[in-house]
Amino acid sequence: MTDTETRLRDYLQAQAATIPSDAEGPGLDEPRHRRHWPVLAAAAAIVVVVVLAASLLTRSGDDTEPARPPGPPGPGTAPQVPYTVDTDDALHDGKQVVRIPKGADGYFFGRVAGGGWLGSLMPGVGKFQVGILTPKGTFRIIGPPRSGGQVLSPDRKQVALFHYLSNTRGQVLVFDITTGKQVAQLPAAPGQPDMLGWNQDGLWMGRGKAGLVVWQPATGQQRTVSVPGFDGAAAIPPAAGTVVLSAKVDGKRCLKAGALRDDGFKLQQQYCDQGPEQLYPVLSPDGRTMIHSQRSEAIDVTTGRVTKLKLPNKMWDTLPLPTFENGSYLLTLTDGGAGEGGKALQQLFRCDVTSGDCKLLVKDANGLQLHTP
Amino acid sequence: MSELYQQHWVGLVRLAVLMVDDRQAAEDVVQEAFAELYRRWPLRGPDAALGYLRTAVVNRSRSVLRRRKVARLYIPPHQAPNASAESAAVLSEERSQVQQALQGLPRRTREVLVLRYYLDLAFAEIAQILGISESSARATSSRGLAILTERLEELR
Numbered sequence: 001m002t003d004t005e006t007r008l009r010d011y012l013q014a015q016a017a018t019i020p021s022d023a024e025g026p027g028l029d030e031p032r033h034r035r036h037w038p039v040l041a042a043a044a045a046i047v048v049v050v051v052l053a054a055s056l057l058t059r060s061g062d063d064t065e066p067a068r069p070p071g072p073p074g075p076g077t078a079p080q081v082p083y084t085v086d087t088d089d090a091l092h093d094g095k096q097v098v099r100i101p102k103g104a105d106g107y108f109f110g111r112v113a114g115g116g117w118l119g120s121l122m123p124g125v126g127k128f129q130v131g132i133l134t135p136k137g138t139f140r141i142i143g144p145p146r147s148g149g150q151v152l153s154p155d156r157k158q159v160a161l162f163h164y165l166s167n168t169r170g171q172v173l174v175f176d177i178t179t180g181k182q183v184a185q186l187p188a189a190p191g192q193p194d195m196l197g198w199n200q201d202g203l204w205m206g207r208g209k210a211g212l213v214v215w216q217p218a219t220g221q222q223r224t225v226s227v228p229g230f231d232g233a234a235a236i237p238p239a240a241g242t243v244v245l246s247a248k249v250d251g252k253r254c255l256k257a258g259a260l261r262d263d264g265f266k267l268q269q270q271y272c273d274q275g276p277e278q279l280y281p282v283l284s285p286d287g288r289t290m291i292h293s294q295r296s297e298a299i300d301v302t303t304g305r306v307t308k309l310k311l312p313n314k315m316w317d318t319l320p321l322p323t324f325e326n327g328s329y330l331l332t333l334t335d336g337g338a339g340e341g342g343k344a345l346q347q348l349f350r351c352d353v354t355s356g357d358c359k360l361l362v363k364d365a366n367g368l369q370l371h372t373p
Numbered sequence: 374m375s376e377l378y379q380q381h382w383v384g385l386v387r388l389a390v391l392m393v394d395d396r397q398a399a400e401d402v403v404q405e406a407f408a409e410l411y412r413r414w415p416l417r418g419p420d421a422a423l424g425y426l427r428t429a430v431v432n433r434s435r436s437v438l439r440r441r442k443v444a445r446l447y448i449p450p451h452q453a454p455n456a457s458a459e460s461a462a463v464l465s466e467e468r469s470q471v472q473q474a475l476q477g478l479p480r481r482t483r484e485v486l487v488l489r490y491y492l493d494l495a496f497a498e499i500a501q502i503l504g505i506s507e508s509s510a511r512a513t514s515s516r517g518l519a520i521l522t523e524r525l526e527e528l529r
Contacts, residue, residue, distance in 0.1 A: 004521050005490065007525065008486065009491075011472060011475070012487065015390065016391060018396070026404065084506070105511065107511065209526055231523070232519070232523050366504050366505075367506055369506045369509060
């Protein structure tokens with residue numbers, strides 16, 4: 001267990017203990033009024049009972065899960081990125097539907113060269129390993145046990161991962177996906193870097209107080225990148241030179257779009273606002289449009305033009321993040337308010353980031369997960 | 374139903390207070406959750422009822438936070454509700470830092486971390502309560518811990 005986990009558990013236990021074990025609630029009201037229902041209310045109740053009975057007869061009988069599980073999106077509406085739905089243990093990608101083998105985690109980190117998707121095997125508590133879900137539905141292990149944080153190289157032929165040597169120490173390794181052989185490594189060091197992404201400049205890593213580090217595995221060159229206020233999150237498309245970083249500037253939260261140059265990070269566009277939430281940057285694969293999920297806005301990196309996305313509800317502000325299908329179309333889940341049983345209802349939309357127009361693709365998208373293309 | 378109330382009221386208020394940081398609001402949330410359960414009673418069994426109550430508590434806590442966010446627009450920051458008197462009294466410096474870092478996390482991330490590290494629920498159970506996929510729960514937890522680690526380092 002890490003220091004953070006220990007401190008978190010300690011805090012939660014202490015905070016919960018502020019409610020004493022012998023505390024008592026005000027009690028439940030007995031439904032005495034039932035005996036005195038007026039005739040109209042009774043008649044209405046009969047209607048409700050009949051409707052409920054009919055409903056129950058057509059349902060599977062799961063009282064705690066009243067919402068219907070979502071099915072895959074219909075023809076013409078399917079996301080053009082890999083996705084999974086809770087109703088089947090399969091990864092959908094275009095016309096491919098691949099069964100996810102037992103023990104494999106249902107979260108994927110991009111298509112690999114030659115076919116397949118980068119994923120993880122999690123067969124039990126404390127066991128995790130990087131691997132490839134093949135189009136045949138098998139899972140091919142890459143790298144040593146206790147590895148995670150995987151990131152694909154821009155050509156999708158290599159994978160960088162973090163190998164835990166202990167709970168507080170580990171090393172970054174790079175493997176060739178075709179041969180499975182290790183091709184590069186960083187010396188073991190304390191702490192776990194946040195593996196942010198890999199583009200033409202190299203593998204971007206957040207190293208806590210040490211800030212941003214970009215490592216080029218092919219040459220072994222490593223450089224520290226100074227971005228004032230950087231607070232940990234980034235969007236680094238593999239094929240664009242532009243990246244977006246989250247930062248705190250003068251008490252505001254900001255999205256900083258820019259590119260790495262010989263003399264450091266060159267800022268192209270900065271977009272700031274006030275708000276307590278952490279920003280999770282999203283950037284189009286061509287590096288031209290960044291998304292501010294908290295405000296449902298698309299910002300042109302070159303001109304700074306802001307396009308409001310016409311969504312009926314708030315964009316989902318944590319994972320799964322909105323995902324670009326291409327330079328123009330963005331897929332996003334929204335918080336559709338409380339559904340049946342008070343459970344949050346997600347809906348899936350496709351938005352044109354140039355016009356802001358959005359189209360509802362899936363009305364009940366609970367359990368639908370978009371994955372990195 | 375009364376037995377369920379006796380058995381789980383304290384535990385659910387503790388869960389709610391970790392979500393909303395305010396005892397009175399937490400008690401209201403739990404009371405409403407039981408009222409909601411009462412309207413749907415009986416469920417299949419005590420386990421189903423507990424799952425239902427946890428989901429209801431999380432969802433209603435979310436509503437409290439939404440309302441509070443709106444209220445904050447009109448209340449000077451020093452008056453905004455953020456911590457109960459009890460918690461302020463008993464929390465050490467170390468714990469206050471965790472509280473502060475936790476409060477700055479996105480709502481969903483905080484929910485996942487509370488369910489994981491307070492209730493010790495499996496990701497599958499967390500996913501069921503929050504209406505998200507298991508992999509989302511796992512990824513949110515991992516990302517949340519990473520952010521929490523960074524924030525705690527900043528606060529040191």
